[in-house]
Amino acid sequence: MSNAILHISDLHFVLDKEERKDKTRFDNNFQQKFLDSLKENKNNTIKYLVVTGDISDTAAEKEYSKAMSFLEIVASDLQIEKKNIIICPGNHDISRTELAIIAENEDIEDSQLYTKQKEKFAHFTKFYSDFFKGIKPSFDVNSAIFDKIIDHDDRIVILAVNTCFRESNQDKDHIGFINKSSFETELNNIDFQNQYKDYGKILAMHHNPKDLSSEKKHNLENWKELPKDNIGLPFIVLCGHIHGQDGEATQRNDGSIAYISTGSLTKNTTENTFNIYYDIGESKINIDYYALQSKDNLAKSFWQSLTNINQQLKTADFRPNLNESTLKLDEVDILLNEVDEGMKQDINRELQKPKKHQTTKHLNKITNRNIIDFIKERNLFKSGHFHWKNEFRSHGFIDINNLVSRKDSLEVITKLFYNEICKKFNNKFQDTIIIAVGIECNIIGARLSILLDCGYSYIPEPSKEKDFSEIEKTIKSENYKKIILLKDIVYNAEHSKELLTAINTDNKEIFVFSLFYCGKKEMKESIFSNYNNVIFVSICDDIAINQCDYSGKGCLDKCPIYKNKLETIYDEC
Template sequence: MKTAILHISDLHLTEFNPGNGRIPSRTISKQYYIEQFIHDTKEKLHDWDAELKKVVVTGDLANEGSRDDYEIVFKELTKLKEGFNLESQDFIIVPGNHDIHRGKNSSVHQDSDAVPKPEPNQFHDAKFQYFIKFYNDFFGNDFEPCKPSIIPFEFDDKKIAFVCLNSNYKESCMSKDHYGYLNLEDILKIESALLGEFKDYYKVAVVHHNPNLDSAEKSIKNWDEVKGSLNSMGIFSFLCGHVHTSENLEVKTTETNCFCSVGSFAKEDPEISNTSALLVYEKEESGVLFFKLERLRYICDGNGLYGKGAWDIDTTKYNKDIKIGKHGVKVKQCVPIISARRPTDILPETTGVEQAFLVEERNEQRIYSDEILSMVREKNAVLSGHFHWSDTSRSHGWIDTGSLLIEDRDIEIIGKAIFSVIKTKEVQFDGIVGLGMEGNILGALVAAATNKPYTYIPVPYRKAYNEYELYAKVNSKRILLLADVISTASTITNIISNTDYRFLSEAEELRVITLFFTGDEKRLKELYEKFENLRIYAICNEIKFGHCGKEPEECPIVKHKLEQIHEFYTKE
């Protein structure tokens, strides 16, 4: 039998009292609502030869987050559990903004005598007090508002890790705090587990707010800051809720990520159609799991009223696949042998490696590093093969940095990353040098922003210098040099040792910022001993390539054509 996962959201269960203006859930006003859902869904599962294995609930279980609300939540979810013959551990639940008790949040904030008094949104245990109790009663374990959880799920020979994220970090009793937000420090608490114990699992995030919406209130406000970190941990697919309309039940797939939203499952509102989603496993292809999305919609009775009603397949929308990938959701196509291969396995499985040249635990720099690694992934910018390009460029891989310097948004992120290093490492400079074509772009960017003197130096293996390039210099004692990739640092050594560029060796301070350092850190210690004025800082220190120290005629890989050989530059 096929494996199926049920995705529901936004139940908004609350005590029904017409006198207080509350909008009841259909589970309260319609006696057989849950029973009808179970019956109709079982019929569909039987038709598809599928078995329901997991239920994912993406928030807003309650309407006001009160103790009474969660008594109803517990009762209704127990009906689902027993109706589908499941256990509590087969449910995956994250809170929504309506799972906060704003009254409790307000009173605890007002009673706090802390100096200075924290913002209301920082009283996490208070605002989730009754959700925490429900969670403990339903699952038998604690819910920690500021620590994501990982729930493994195995079927057949497939392994999925559901990563439960709380996007209500900034939500509070204050209307100004009504937006989605993921706290990066919290996410990093599970990084080692995702890249260690769950390294070989497919990963999917379960979160209330949909990151892929234009509305700031309904989306995740800091999505651009955390997206790279999530992608670097292998999270590319997202199950979401928050928006009630049936139009929210859709799949949006970008180059790298897949977002699946579902509307309200039970809120009684004449302006919406209640919906749910069944994800039925179809196949695995090139590191991507495919689930067929079947939409179930609550249909009115024959009088056009929401009477007993029934659940049926929503044929008004095209049912797309839900994709869960280990290295993104795009299926990699075969590339002819005559071109460079672009495998994703060269990209780092972890960004948790200590970066020797960056300040440790600097979230700002970490964000930019992950953003740039995400760009590399999206643009397939890593090439594999055996590169014999010059005396200084012989390696088992190469990064196409030129592809990262085309779009305005990418250049802006890279520029911010450079200035983040300048700030955290307190780099002082009076002049700027760009090394090579890509370094020229980066150097010009920094020069334009700082109004400092600037010049450009071509890479040493290009002999066709013009007169200006040969004698380019800046009359500065503190120099900042921008490069795209440093591996053995032979290029840096060559230009510092070149008498035409004596101003580099004579500078009191020579600071180099590179997008990527792909070599051995021991090499840098040797450089620092040789050039006391030199320090090198890398934004991304995770992608590493092996270096070939042999001449082409001596290299067995080249000699016997054991791998794709790239000879962009010849010795002549």
């Protein structure tokens, strides 16, 4: 079963009951049929929801209240986490009434009314904040890219783009337009060339970048002027704004950019449609188009897939086929089989001399400064308030996934560990086993065990795996006397201590090697003081990360930073 993206647009919730009859098909029956149709597809799990604008019809607060109720039900019924929802503003989400009041009471040229970004998005901004309730930052009226989803499991990046920069209450401003300088700046802050080079990339927006419609007002006026090279090809644009059969999907002949629109989900005067995109982990995604049938009689209406009926684009290039792509962390065997030539030479050389390990000149030239440089170049230290675990919450995060999934940094890390282990063990590895904790260390540890010609085992999920009996059996059966515990990050060493206690390490020499030590420096020497047989070595201890004082189960709402949203919150508890 693969994860999928649900794409809806142009909800146009209206306030007046009589007007609603004329403008929208939405009622409880419609809502239930829509949800039921989504549950019929048993082969895909809808993980992401993208809404490309026109949530309301006139940007009235009560319209947004109705829209929020609907979206809450969709998210709950389909079990979509709100962090995986993108909501873009459309031209109907502009508060034209507010702009008319400004035009009447302020000395401002009509041509400058569009610059009143805060006022024109006032009601949409409130709706956006109320819906996400601190799960995401507030809607930034001045940002071209105001939200993004980056999922490392699905290797996908979805950017939410505001195309209503020039919209106002003036007819001449009824065009799609993106703030170019903001778009360029925000795009440059995302490392598509390295960190996300093989991720599937989606830009979600209201207006259509390409001429998908015969009406110019549907299109994005300055799309061709925008700097898009940094995104990397291919990528997909999801949009709305075009209602009914006037919408379509197309892809450039070279397969580099696909433009896919969907019509209005609920509007009464048009065809009602939505799209589902699946196989999002592949190089091409598959597209399923749905349309409401027998719409003139809602009691008998039903949603039907048109994928095998119409001539629309059925697949779209989604991610590049790279010769040296970034690999999923659980593809360890593939990674080990694709070790670069320099590392292969090291392995072959060391295997020929299994009992005489030496730190060579090229190893001595590598220092922990190389790791710091990787982090700086790729922007791998993330600032914010990370509430990912009940046991430990922090005020920063190091993206180790990136470090071990890129060959250049993986080689440096492996050699740094190798160098330190050789020094501590005096090149004697008889009766030694490496136990790697976590998928990232599994990648490193497997390589080290080949280089050092020693035993090897690993624990996949340190925070979840509580049964260490198999590890203990391995240690006893092979009579290992020296244990290397390989960790990516040590802060207070609680997980390491739990493991050492569980597997009964009495009469063993224990060496805990960690890539990073992020705790207080004055505590490092005493962190394993309760164990008389443990030696602790960290490759890099230059990055300190403060622990949230409210770590622990049930303490989340007590944290003032989390409660008052004093900085960006990353909450995946």
